[in-house]
Amino acid sequence: MSTTTQAPKALRGVGNWIDDRFHLAKTGEKNLRKVFPNHWSFMLGEIALYSFIILLVTGVFLTLWFNPSMAHTTYEGSYQRLNGVQMSEAYESTLRIDFDVRGGFLVRQIHHWAALIFVASLVAHMLRVFFTGAFRKPREINWLIGVGIFTLAMLEGLFGYSLPDDLPSGMGVRILQGVMLSLPVVGTYVSMFLFGGEFPGEDIIPRLYMLHILLIPGILLALIAAHFMILWHQKHTQYPGTGRSEKKVVGTPMFPGFAVKAGGFFFFVFAVIVGLSAFVQINPIHLFGPFTPTAITSGLQPDWYMGFMEGSLRIFPNWLDFQVFGYAVPIGVLVPGLVIPGIIFGGLAAWPFLEQWITGDKRVHNVADRPRNAPVRTAVGVAGVVFYGILWLAGANDILSHTFSISLYWTTYFFRVTAIVGPIIGFIVAKRICLGLQRRDLETLEHGYESGTIQQLPSGEFIEVHKESSQDTVHVLESKTAVDRIDDEAIASVEESESDGVEAPAARGLKGRLRAKLAHWYTKDNVSFEGVEAHTGHHLHHGAGHEEHEEMAGSH
Amino acid sequence: MTDKSKNNDNGASDGSADRVIGTPSPAEGTAIVAGSDDPGAEHPGAYPPEETHAHSEEQQRRAEKTASMWFLIAFLAGIGFFVAYFAFPPNGEGEPAIADPQIGQYSNMALGGTLALALFGIGAGMTVWARWIMPHYEVSTPYDDLSSSSEEKGSFGDFFMRSADESGFTKRPLLRRTLLLSMVPLGLAPIVLLRDTGPLPGDKLKHTLWEDGLRMVVEGTNKPIKEADLAEDGAMITAFPLVEGEGGEHGGEAQHLSLNDQAKTVVLLIKIPEGDFKPGMTEQQMNWTHNGIVAYSKICTHVGCPAALYERGSHRILCPCHQSTFDAADGAKVVFGPAHRPLPQLPIGVDDEGYLIAKGDFSEAVGPTFWDAEKGD
Numbered sequence: 018m019s020t021t022t023q024a025p026k027a028l029r030g031v032g033n034w035i036d037d038r039f040h041l042a043k044t045g046e047k048n049l050r051k052v053f054p055n056h057w058s059f060m061l062g063e064i065a066l067y068s069f070i071i072l073l074v075t076g077v078f079l080t081l082w083f084n085p086s087m088a089h090t091t092y093e094g095s096y097q098r099l100n101g102v103q104m105s106e107a108y109e110s111t112l113r114i115d116f117d118v119r120g121g122f123l124v125r126q127i128h129h130w131a132a133l134i135f136v137a138s139l140v141a142h143m144l145r146v147f148f149t150g151a152f153r154k155p156r157e158i159n160w161l162i163g164v165g166i167f168t169l170a171m172l173e174g175l176f177g178y179s180l181p182d183d184l185p186s187g188m189g190v191r192i193l194q195g196v197m198l199s200l201p202v203v204g205t206y207v208s209m210f211l212f213g214g215e216f217p218g219e220d221i222i223p224r225l226y227m228l229h230i231l232l233i234p235g236i237l238l239a240l241i242a243a244h245f246m247i248l249w250h251q252k253h254t255q256y257p258g259t260g261r262s263e264k265k266v267v268g269t270p271m272f273p274g275f276a277v278k279a280g281g282f283f284f285f286v287f288a289v290i291v292g293l294s295a296f297v298q299i300n301p302i303h304l305f306g307p308f309t310p311t312a313i314t315s316g317l318q319p320d321w322y323m324g325f326m327e328g329s330l331r332i333f334p335n336w337l338d339f340q341v342f343g344y345a346v347p348i349g350v351l352v353p354g355l356v357i358p359g360i361i362f363g364g365l366a367a368w369p370f371l372e373q374w375i376t377g378d379k380r381v382h383n384v385a386d387r388p389r390n391a392p393v394r395t396a397v398g399v400a401g402v403v404f405y406g407i408l409w410l411a412g413a414n415d416i417l418s419h420t421f422s423i424s425l426y427w428t429t430y431f432f433r434v435t436a437i438v439g440p441i442i443g444f445i446v447a448k449r450i451c452l453g454l455q456r457r458d459l460e461t462l463e464h465g466y467e468s469g470t471i472q473q474l475p476s477g478e479f480i481e482v483h484k485e486s487s488q489d490t491v492h493v494l495e496s497k498t499a500v501d502r503i504d505d506e507a508i509a510s511v512e513e514s515e516s517d518g519v520e521a522p523a524a525r526g527l528k529g530r531l532r533a534k535l536a537h538w539y540t541k542d543n544v545s546f547e548g549v550e551a552h553t554g555h556h557l558h559h560g561a562g563h564e565e566h567e568e569m570a571g572s573h
Numbered sequence: 574m575t576d577k578s579k580n581n582d583n584g585a586s587d588g589s590a591d592r593v594i595g596t597p598s599p600a601e602g603t604a605i606v607a608g609s610d611d612p613g614a615e616h617p618g619a620y621p622p623e624e625t626h627a628h629s630e631e632q633q634r635r636a637e638k639t640a641s642m643w644f645l646i647a648f649l650a651g652i653g654f655f656v657a658y659f660a661f662p663p664n665g666e667g668e669p670a671i672a673d674p675q676i677g678q679y680s681n682m683a684l685g686g687t688l689a690l691a692l693f694g695i696g697a698g699m700t701v702w703a704r705w706i707m708p709h710y711e712v713s714t715p716y717d718d719l720s721s722s723s724e725e726k727g728s729f730g731d732f733f734m735r736s737a738d739e740s741g742f743t744k745r746p747l748l749r750r751t752l753l754l755s756m757v758p759l760g761l762a763p764i765v766l767l768r769d770t771g772p773l774p775g776d777k778l779k780h781t782l783w784e785d786g787l788r789m790v791v792e793g794t795n796k797p798i799k800e801a802d803l804a805e806d807g808a809m810i811t812a813f814p815l816v817e818g819e820g821g822e823h824g825g826e827a828q829h830l831s832l833n834d835q836a837k838t839v840v841l842l843i844k845i846p847e848g849d850f851k852p853g854m855t856e857q858q859m860n861w862t863h864n865g866i867v868a869y870s871k872i873c874t875h876v877g878c879p880a881a882l883y884e885r886g887s888h889r890i891l892c893p894c895h896q897s898t899f900d901a902a903d904g905a906k907v908v909f910g911p912a913h914r915p916l917p918q919l920p921i922g923v924d925d926e927g928y929l930i931a932k933g934d935f936s937e938a939v940g941p942t943f944w945d946a947e948k949g950d
Contacts, residue, residue: 050712052714095663095672096672097672103829116664116674117663117664117672118663119658119661119684120658120684122671122677122680122681123681123684123688127685155719188878188894191877192876192877192878192894194876194877195875195877195940196876198940199876199942200944201944202944204944205778205943205945208943209771209772209773210768210770210771211771212771213770214771214772215836215837216877217832217833217836220770251717251719252714252717264715264716265714266713266714266715266716267711267712268711269711269712272619273707274707274708277699277702278699280699281695281696281699281700281702281703282700283696284692284693284695285692285697285700287692288692291685291689291692292685292686294681294685295681295684295685295686295688295689296685296686303674309832309835310832310872311835311839311871311879313894315882316893327895330875330876330895330911331895331910332911334911335911335913343945344944344945345913345914345942345946345947346944347913347941347942349875349911349912349913350876414896415893415896426909429896429910
């Protein structure tokens with residue numbers, strides 16, 4: 018018996034025609050059967066992909082009218098309020114998109130919203146990968162590609178924001194140029210070459226336009242394609258659970274299950290972005306007016322993803338600026354404008370390799386970590402998130418000061434202190450929470466879970482009955498292998514050098530000792546699950562409950 | 574409402590328990606098409622029955638209706654999008670035109686609302702389809718062992734090196750080195766080719782249009798400024814140099830400055846009560862003022878935003894971008910924030926007709942601090 022529908026003749030014809038030329042039937046079927054594990058957090062990267070597609074489509078539409086020219090013109094268009102105002106052709110053509118092209122306003126807002134959501138979903142996706150250790154071998158290269166995509170996405174956003182040549186967008190370019198000038202020795206050259214002369218000149222928008230619509234999207238497209246090909250080849254990581262292992266991936270097959278789910282999700286993402294663009298105004302350039310280098314409004318805010326740079330520029334003090342032989346080194350611009358972003362992106366790129374070096378873990382990992390089982394990594398991540406978050410808030414310190422009637426300068430002092438203290442507190446708190454959760458996991462694994470049932474013992478004592486966890490829970494809890502992943506040698510050498518002063522060969526030299534110390538720091542507080550077997554704990558409260566277990570087991 | 578409800582009774586699991594492979598699921602009993610005693614053999618789907626948990630026919634029929642309803646809604650919303658498009662013409666085709674910001678807003682909402690609904694409808698329909706019509710799959714496949722066997726690796730390396738030897742690349746250093754050498758200039762060429770993207774900085778950033786005797790005009794109106802315009806204590810004017818067109822020497826029209834010149838020459842003229850100047854001002858700085866009127870560059874020395882906010886009580890100039898604060902009564906020294914250099918001061922005086930004039934260029938380089946900003950020419 019078969020209820021399978023025959024493929025339509027036309028489709029079979031096309032399929033055969035292609036297969037005769039590429040020999041695709043076997044690989045085709047294999048790829049249709051590709052398995053994708055299920056978890057809500059795996060959809061974050063999908064959001065990024067879908068918003069990128071939306072950006073490409075809407076971006077092409079906008080280029081049909083946008084004129085990337087800084088030539089001066091006097092506005093005499095449909096938007097009455099700016100009639101007679103001097104502006105660049107870039108700004109004029111953006112007004113045209115808004116007020117003369119039907120749907121132009123909507124598509125511009127979709128483009129802007131999609132950009133904000135693109136970067137936001139990249140960040141969320143990246144945090145998911147970081148906290149679950151999904152960047153570990155064999156996926157380090159895909160992590161690096163991801164960091165590249167994130168960095169380029171921010172630049173792409175900044176350049177796109179600069180194109181309409183409205184007041185805030187021009188001010189963003191001005192700040193970019195100010196940061197460039199701070200580079201020792203080459204700063205003025207870099208600025209002169211990029212701007213084709215002094216600020217603002219007439220070249221910067223055509224050049225940013227080329228970067229924004231051709232070069233960077235081209236590179237992004239290539240990186241995203243590589244990201245997916247690697248993902249496809251290596252297969253997706255999964256969370257621990259019954260049946261899932263380092264050797265076997267469990268999930269929905271590409272065709273038909275995943276294809277339809279992902280397709281539906283694409284339409285949801287698109288619908289949300291279009292809904293926001295229809296009802297929540299974003300970047301109303303007609304209200305800001307054209308850029309002039311001499312005017313500004315207070316309360317100016319960049320797009321959200323540039324907020325952390327704005328914040329670091331605001332709170333970094335000028336105390337460290339110095340001169341060498343009369344030449345200025347403006348640390349107060351150089352560090353917040355270039356060094357801090359460099360540390361954030363560089364640190365992200367380096368982390369997988371740093372962690373691998375510290376732990377000596379060269380094994381392949383397909384099952385993702387639960388964040389609690391890598392407490393130091395999780396704590397470092399939280400410290401990073403806190404640092405970024407504080408800088409981001411500091412980028413809105415004038416708004417905070419105004420909204421909450423706090424002295425502007427006090428917000429600056431506050432953020433200067435919290436930018437340093439906050440990450441430290443974040444690290445300690447996150448690590449303690451992880452360790453606490455580990456202890457609870459150990460407890461649950463050994464004794465089962467608290468059932469909420471109170472029993473009175475013959476002696477008169479009241480106890481709470483513990484019940485056995487489900488097989489799946491046990492599986493998840495037993496996925497913790499945190500301690501033994503560390504190179505034993507590295508640990509031993511620390512202990513040795515601390516106990517009798519004799520150094521192990523591996524620990525000789527500064528690098529070896531540093532590595533041993535870091536390995537010790539990375540693992541010392543971990544709760545060991547070694548030798549623990551599920552439901553073997555002899556708990557004081559277990560007595561009465563234990564019998565019940567046996568009864569339950571018997572009834573199966 | 575979802576398949577999470579068919580959880581096992583010990584409840585401690587997080588809901589993924591229903592994904593256990595090979596364990597009986599309540600749905601599985603209804604999964605297989607009727608008329609077969611051996612579901613494994615007769616299962617019509619693409620995947621083995623133990624990995625696909627199908628929904629009952631009844632459930633699928635209900636879901637089909639729901640999904641189709643969503644697709645119909647999406648279709649109608651899509652039609653609505655065209656209606657919205659033609660309901661709001663652009664300017665010149667009569668009212669209501671999108672050139673009016675308010676009407677444009679309505680047009681935006683109508684177009685965006687219908688489009689969002691159409692997209693949402695398709696997404697919702699597909700989700701209902703995937704969740705209630707398609708079986709729930711828990712398929713497993715092995716992760717591939719990614720590293721090759723040492724045999725394969727060895728064979729590859731051996732082949733690669735033997736071929737390299739055969740080509741002569743490894744054995745003929747002269748060939749190899751001259752080839753690499755020949756690449757060097759080509760590698761540098763793209764960098765050299767970028768040279769003409771802009772002029773060399775020279776001392777361009779250190780000089781502006783301002784020179785001795787140049788009059789000042791109000792930004793925007795281009796009206797020449799007299800001393801009397803700043804008679805009131807605390808008065809502030811944003812000013813440019815007066816660059817005359819034809820007719821010259823005060824008879825000509827004030828020209829619009831290029832944005833480049835605006836960005837460098839713009840000054841804040843501030844009237845400060847005579848006694849309020851701080852003792853920190855040098856004698857030279859006091860000489861650069863005129864009857865309590867002092868001129869500073871408006872471009873912040875931090876990263877170049879206009880330091881546009883002036884508080885007359887405290888004589889403080891604040892840049893709204895990064896909150897660098899300068900004391901106008903004390904040579905525009907930095908009193909707070911990330912800027913390091915004071916705002917450059919412009920020496921001013923009056924000509925014989927009572928107009929304010931510059932008496933030279935700025936005291937220092939204008940704008941963000943750069944490498945040789947504080948170095949003499």
